[in-house]
Amino acid sequence: MELERTIDSRDISKMVGRNHKEVLRDIRTLIGYLTSAKVQPVDLINFKPNPSNEIVISDYFIPSEYKDSKNEYRPRFLVTKVGCELYGTRMTGQKGVHFAIAYIERFNQMEQHIKADATRLTSTKVQLKALLEHEEKLEQLQVDVSDLKNEIDLTRVQKKRLSDIVRCNAMGAVGGKKSDAYKPFYKIAIAENWKSIKNYFEVASYEEIPRLRFDEAIELAENWSASAELKMNIKKCLQQQQLV
Template sequence: MGLKERAIQKQFKEEKMDNLVIMKNQQAVTTSLQVAETFNKNHRDVLAAIDDLKEGVAENYADLFYEDSYIHPQNKQKYRQIIMNRDGFTLLAMGFTGQKALKFKLKYIEAFNQMEELLKTQSNLPMNNTELLLEAALKHERGLTLVNQRLDKLETETTINRSQQRKIQGLVSSTVIKVLGGKKTSAYKDSSIKQSAFSNCYKQLKALFDVASYIDIPKVRYEEALTLIPKWKPDLELQARIDMANGNGDMFKEVS
């Protein structure tokens, strides 16, 4: 039971309405046990009457009644009881006849009216300091969750910036030059081989990150790209061309 519900319940008791009607989940309700006590009936008979009603109002049963339990004060065991709202009580009480039953029905109706009126009144009152703090904390927590979700999405969707793009370009360039053997080698001076090497390096990079262009690499994977680029190796056909241009002979030649 929340703070506001406790306040309503306390005020209700102070108005001498006993426990005929209680506040549960922001709704005025009563219990099968309380009904049995008030109308001087066996609780099992009241439960049986509600179960019989269940067949006739199958689709609407959950709106009128729901299962609950209570602890017996003597043997401390748990027993079944049913919670019902005003409509559920009204439906059940139709079967209670006699002058005494009518008196209790009117008493219940008055109790329901007062509880619902208190609920309306309390709902319009400003919250106390504790409730205000709790409400503020909940709003803050919900706000942080939304912000974190947006940040996660932003990080996933945001691509590398211009500075990072230039860094990758420079790293690709230095890696390719190193694989070609340096700027003074024949492989580097051969524009066809050099172009193929750059193309091959960028092709592998795009495939690795599943992007159309290296500029589309997600910012959150930028550091990963910097780690992987220096590990680039050309495919066999390109490596053979590099070796031939640099006079390294046949790369498949067996070493004797």
């Protein structure tokens, strides 16, 4: 972020209407003045020099390089705002005013750009946080749905127990596996038993029977009896076989 708060010495040469080599020379002269300064800031409390406040050249001018049209490296400086102010002291009159206006406007633009980036970053963070919270809510919802499904649907053991009762009912209705009515009516009896259960609970499949009503389903299954029509058909089948 620090480099974005500087101006290229090549841009300064355009602002002041001087050759870049001349600007580089001016900056090196200013650096020489800064490094040879004998006066240090004074600690006003103890009235002693304060070495920790010595002048730092990079606060004004940062040495750097760039590639020219021949793809060769050339020297340049990245100049901070205070560096521009210091460089401006070398110019007086209209040229100095124009330079001050130019670099102040340039730094204002950079500051606005940095603020805009910060605003966009903040907005992105807010959006990302909202997205993460939304995903967390979806994950929690999936967990809740899964838990609810486990609470609502019959367990595998409950389904088997109910199915065993239905098959036992069907087997009893047709008179056992060795009965002549077993083959033609066993599956019909099972279907009729399941149909009565599903109609009672108003579900498309017995697997949708609420777990909390399992005991009710068991009682209903255990009290099932074949319809009058099915009983009559089974009876006729058995009588015909006896006549053969």
